[in-house]
Amino acid sequence: xxxxxxxxxxxxxxxxxxxxxxxxxxxxxxxxxxxxxxxxxxxxxxxxxxxxxxxxxxxxxxxxxxxxxxxxxxxxxxxxxxxxxxxxxxxxxxxxxxxxxxxxxxxxxxxxxxxxxxxxxxxxxxxxxxxxxxxxxxxxxxxxxxxxxxxxxxxxxxxxxxxxxxxxxxxxxxxxxxxxxxxxxxxxxxxxxxxxxxxxxxxxxxxxxxxxxxxxxxxxxxxxxxxxxxxxxxxxxxxxxxxxxxxxxxxxxxxxxxxxxxxxxxxxxxxxxxxxxxxxxxxxxxxxxxxxxxxxxxxxxxxxxxxxxxxxxxxxxxxxxxxxxxxxxxxxxxxxxxxxxxxxxxxxxxxxxxxxxxxxxxxxxxxxxxxxxxxxxxxx
Numbered sequence: 318x319x320x321x322x323x324x325x326x327x328x329x330x331x332x333x334x335x336x337x338x339x340x341x342x343x344x345x346x347x348x349x350x351x352x353x354x355x356x357x358x359x360x361x362x363x364x365x366x367x368x369x370x371x372x373x374x375x376x377x378x379x380x381x382x383x384x385x386x387x388x389x390x391x392x393x394x395x396x397x398x399x400x401x402x403x404x405x406x407x408x409x410x411x412x413x414x415x416x417x418x419x420x421x422x423x424x425x426x427x428x429x430x431x432x433x434x435x436x437x438x439x440x441x442x443x444x445x446x447x448x449x450x451x452x453x454x455x456x457x458x459x460x461x462x463x464x465x466x467x468x469x470x471x472x473x474x475x476x477x478x479x480x481x482x483x484x485x486x487x488x489x490x491x492x493x494x495x496x497x498x499x500x501x502x503x504x505x506x507x508x509x510x511x512x513x514x515x516x517x518x519x520x521x522x523x524x525x526x527x528x529x530x531x532x533x534x535x536x537x538x539x540x541x542x543x544x545x546x547x548x549x550x551x552x553x554x555x556x557x558x559x560x561x562x563x564x565x566x567x568x569x570x571x572x573x574x575x576x577x578x579x580x581x582x583x584x585x586x587x588x589x590x591x592x593x594x595x596x597x598x599x600x601x602x603x604x605x606x607x608x609x610x611x612x613x614x615x616x617x618x619x620x621x622x623x624x625x626x627x628x629x630x631x632x633x634x635x636x637x638x639x640x641x642x643x644x645x646x647x648x649x650x651x652x653x654x655x656x657x658x659x660x661x662x663x664x665x666x667x668x669x670x671x672x673x674x675x676x677x678x679x680x681x682x683x684x685x686x687x688x689x690x691x692x693x694x695x696x697x
Contacts, residue, residue, distance in 0.1 A: 318674050319590035320559040323647070324355055326679040328552035330367040332536050335549050337368075339519055342526040345393065347515075347533030348383070349375035354596070354669035355537060355555060356687055358386040359677055364536075365390065373531055377402035377411070384409040393438060395531075396448060403427035412436045412473065416448050418463050421470060428469035438474040438510070443493035445480050452477070452493040457500040464506060474510030474528065475501070479518050487518075491525055517541040539651060539662045555666060556646030557673065559591035561610065561638055564630065573627055574619025578603060586618065587630040589642045594623040596669035597644055598658040605657050609643040610636050 336344050346369050352360040361372060361383055370390040374380050377398035384392065393412040397420045406413060407428045415421045415437050428435040439460065442449030450456050464472065477494045479487050491513060498511045510528040516535035518525060521543055535541055538553030567573055567584045589608065593599040598606070599621045606617040608628050615628040615636075630636040645654055651662040658665065677685040686695045 318560075318676075319562070320557075320595050320672065321674040321676050322354070322669060323556045323558060324359075324675055324677045325552070325554050326363045326677055326684065328538060328554045329355075329360065329363055329536060331550070331552055332538060332554070333364055333367050333369060333532075335551065336516075336519060336530070336532045336535055339549065340523070340526045340530055342512075343371055343529035344369070345371040345373050345391075345512075345529050345531045346536060347373045347395075347531050349373070349379060349395070349533065350667040351671075353534065353537045353539075353663065354666040356675045356677075356689070357383060358388065359675065359685055359687060360536075361386075361388045363677075363679075371529065373533075377406050380411045381405060381409060384411065395440070400427075404431055407431045407433050407435045412438065414438050414440050416440050416450060418459060421460075421463055421467060425467045425470045434469050434471060436471050436473040438476055439472060439508070441475060441477045441494060441497050443477040443490040443497075444486060445478050445490070447478070449477065452497050454496075454500050457497060457504060457506075461501070461504045461506045472508055474512060475508050476510075476512045479513060479515065481517050481521075487522070491522070517543070520544045520547060534663050537666060539666070553646055553651060555669075557591070557596070557644045557669060558647075559589050559595070559642050559644060559673075561587045561636065561640040561642055562590050562625075563588040564637055574602075575622065576603070576620045578619040580618075583631075584618065584629055585631045585634075585636070587615065587628050587633075587636055587640075587642070589626050589628060589644075590624070591642075591644060591673070592622045592624045592626050594670060595672050597621060597626060598654075598660070598665075598668070600658045600660075601654075606644075606654070607649065607657075609648045610640055615642075 346364050348357045351357050373393040373395050380392045380394050397416050404427045408431050413424050440449040441452045443452045501508050512527050512529045514530045516532050519530045520541045540551040564587045567580050567586050572579050591597050602620040604616045607614045613633045615630045618629045619627050654665045655662045671689040675687040
């Protein structure tokens with residue numbers, strides 16, 4: 318393989334068990350964006366083996382992809398689904414999100430046409446200003462007026478999403494969601510579930526766990542911010558690797574790459590078979606990023622290309638074509654790359670494209686090789 322991603326299923330399962338140990342609520346594993354770049358189907362299978370029965374995704378297609386692969390258990394779509402997808406989602410027993418009464422009515426129509434029932438969670442905007450019903454008592458009254466006419470829809474939960482800017486705002490959001498829950502109860506329309514916390518909320522607000530915590534980034538080794546001094550382990554699960562395809566010397570007055578980066582002394586240049594088309598950020602050009610080769614760091618030189626990048630291996634004299642370069646993970650931490658790229662750790666994972674082959678490891682051996690471009694999978 319020229320470019321691949323090693324994925325540690327033991328670390329994934331350990332992180333899931335850690336999340337479960339921090340709460341008595343249900344841990345819903347969030348597998349949006351291809352499970353943060355890890356491959357949603359294979360990750361769901363591993364989490365099922367670890368005991369997970371509840372998943373969440375961002376859109377209907379992500380949910381259907383899991384169902385088509387045979388993934389059982391609850392799958393919550395955390396945004397309103399496209400109208401064209403609703404019938405398929407109802408037939409697949411996927412749990413929907415409604416952010417307005419129109420969403421409820423559309424879910425009812427789709428479920429009725431399929432002669433089935435569908436579960437729905439109501440999302441409320443408590444101050445994040447992204448999606449959701451207004452967190453107002455009049456809105457609750459309007460919903461309660463609609464519910465008796467829904468014969469195929471069961472409202473299973475209400476939820477919101479924390480902004481996590483500061484505790485004061487989070488407290489306000491929590492209070493608003495609790496008020497929504499209480500207004501439903503006062504209107505004689507009690508809702509079984511209420512949930513608010515993600516990975517950060519799981520560790521930051523243990524009294525707010527309610528019925529479930531939606532844990533995503535923490536599963537993949539993105540330690541929740543503010544938890545560095547807490548006594549639990551969060552293991553990184555992914556390493557992006559690629560082959561060195563060429564090593565040569567650029568003489569003084571040479572220029573390297575698209576921006577013609579000049580060199581004023583002899584430089585040993587290694588070309589690596591990965592670029593921003595694989596998910597390595599172009600922002601890491603010209604020395605901002607580094608890779609690991611033979612246990613030593615080599616800075617990126619020149620611009621990161623779509624399919625390749627070059628690094629300075631002058632201090633790694635034994636580097637040669639065929640060597641493996643580690644670009645992320647395995648010594649280049651998520652946090653370090655995020656700092657270099659001036660982004661967050663989640664983006665460093667989710668921008669990884671479908672081109673690198675995913676290689677899954679468990680108990681010290683390769684258990685699955687997944688090539689999404691060739692739609693091929695080998696299990697060992």
